[in-house]
Amino acid sequence: MSRHPTTPVRPTPLREGEVEEALVRLLPSEKILEFARETGFVERERKIRPVAFLWVLVLDFGVELHRHLQELKERYAHRTRLTLSYPGFYLRFTPELSKFLKRCLEYALGELAHEPGRALDPKLAAFEDIVIKDSSVVRLHASLAAKWPATRSRKVAAGVKVDTLVSVRANGPKSLALVGERTADVKTLKVGAWVKNRILLFDLGYYSHRLFAKIGEWGGFFTSRLKESADPLFVRSLKVHRGQAIDLEGKRLSEVLPRLRRELLDAEVELSFKRRVYDGRRSSDTFRCRLVAVWNEEARRYHLYLTNIGPEVLTAEEVASLYSMRWEVELCFRELKASYALDKFRTENPDVVEPLIWSALLTLTAARRLHTLIRLRAPSELRARYTQLRFSIHFRRGARDILACLLAYLGYRKASEECRWGMNLYLVQESLDPHVHRRRFREVWST
Secondary structure, three states: OOOOOOOOOOOOOOOOOOHHHHHHHHOHHHHHHHHHOOOOOOOOOOOOHHHHHHHHHHHHHHHOOOOOOHHHHHHHHHHHHHOOHHHHHHHHHHHHHHHHHHHHHHHHHHHHOOOOOHHHHOHOOOOOOEEEEEEEEEEEOOOHHHOOOOOOOOOOEEEEEEEEEOOOOOOOOEEEEEEEOOOHHHHHOOOOHOOOEEEEEOOOHHHHHHHHHHHHHOOEEEEOOOOOOOOOEEEEEEOOOOOOOOOOOEEEEHHHHHHHOOEEEEEEEEEEOOHHHHHHHHOEEEEEEEEEEEEEOOOOEEEEEOOOOOOOOOOOOHHHHHHHHHHHHHHHHHHHHHOOOOOOOOOOOOHHHHHHHHHHHHHHHHHHHHHHHHHHHHHOOOOHOOOOHHHHHHHHHHHHHHHHHHHOOOOOOOOOOHHHHHHHHHHHHOOOOOOOOOOOHHHHHOO
C-alpha cells in the first residue's frame, strides 16, 4: 500500500489593500479630522495633518522602544514631506492632543467590538461574551509625583494605572482608561445593564460581595477566586460523593476545609454584605452563589472559586479552567509594555506623557484589529497558531511597511513593492507559530 504525503496547509497571502482597508475601517479619515477639530487639536490643516500625524504616531513612533520627539518630528516630515521646526512641533503636545487621541481610541474600541474576532465555545454559546477586568501601573518620571503620586513608595515616585476591560469575542480591549495609581481597583468597575448575559472574570483586587450580588441583579455572571478572609456558609452540596461525605449544610468553610479529602468540592454557599448607604442607613444583606474547590497538586492546596454560573453549564473543573482565561488581560499588558513601550516614558512634561500613553493604547488596538484579520482569513487549521504575543512582535517589526502602504492608500506618497512584501512577511508568515502541536490555552474556550 502506497502512502501519499499530506500536503502542508499554507497561510494565504494578503491581497493588495486588505490591511489598509482594515485600518481605515477602524479609524476612518473623516472621523479623525472630525475629532481633531472637535477637541481643538487643529483648527485648520497646515503643516500638521491630523490623519498622517495619527498614523505616524501609532505605526512608526508607537512601536519604537527608545523614543524622542525629535525622532517623531523627523519621521512625520519624512512620511509627509512637510518641513516644520522642532519648537513648533513640540508645542503641538498639549491637553488638546490628549483629548484628540483619547477620542480616537474610544471610537476605535467601539469598531473593534463591532467585528468579533472570536467565537465562544459551544458550552458558552448562550453568553454574550467573556470580559476580563484588570489594571497595570505605568511608572513615570518622579517629577510628576504631584500629579500622579505612586502607591506604597519609600521615595518620591509617580505612576498611573491603565484600567482595562478585555473582550474575548472582540479579541482585544473593550475599554481603556487612565486612573491614579492610588485608586482602588474595585472602584473602577461600574456595573450596569452592560453586564447582562456576560461573564466577568477578575482577580482579588475587585473582590466584593456587594459587587458580585450587583452583577447577578443586572443579569450578569462572574467568576472570581475566593478571598482568604471570606468564610461562606454552606447551603447544600451540588455534587454527590460516594462513601462518608462531609455534611456541608449549615457549616462554614473554615470548618470544612481542614477535613476535606476529596479532589473537588462543588456547593451552594451564602455570603453576607453591606448595601450602599441609603437615606442615612446601611442595611445588611445576603446572596447565594456557587463555591468550587479544586485540588492543585503542584501547590498542594485547594484553589477556591466563586461563581454564579450553574453546574448544568460548567463542571467544577471547567470553572477553574474558565478562570484561567484571565490571562487574556495579562497578554494585553505584556504586549503594551514589551512591544509598544508603554513603560518607557522618561519625559517630565505631562502634556507629552499622556499623548504617548494614548498612542501606545491606539497601537495595541490597531495590532488587535490586524491580528483578527490575519487569523480569520487563515485556513482554520492555522488560526490557533497566530498567537497574540508572537503576532505583536512581528507587527512591530513590520509596522513601518504597514505605515508606508497605508499612507499611499490615503494619498500621501507611493509605497514600494518591498513594503507590500514586508507586510506579508511579518504579518502572515513570521507571525505564524512554527510549533504545530503546541497546546495553546486560548483554544479551550474560544476559537
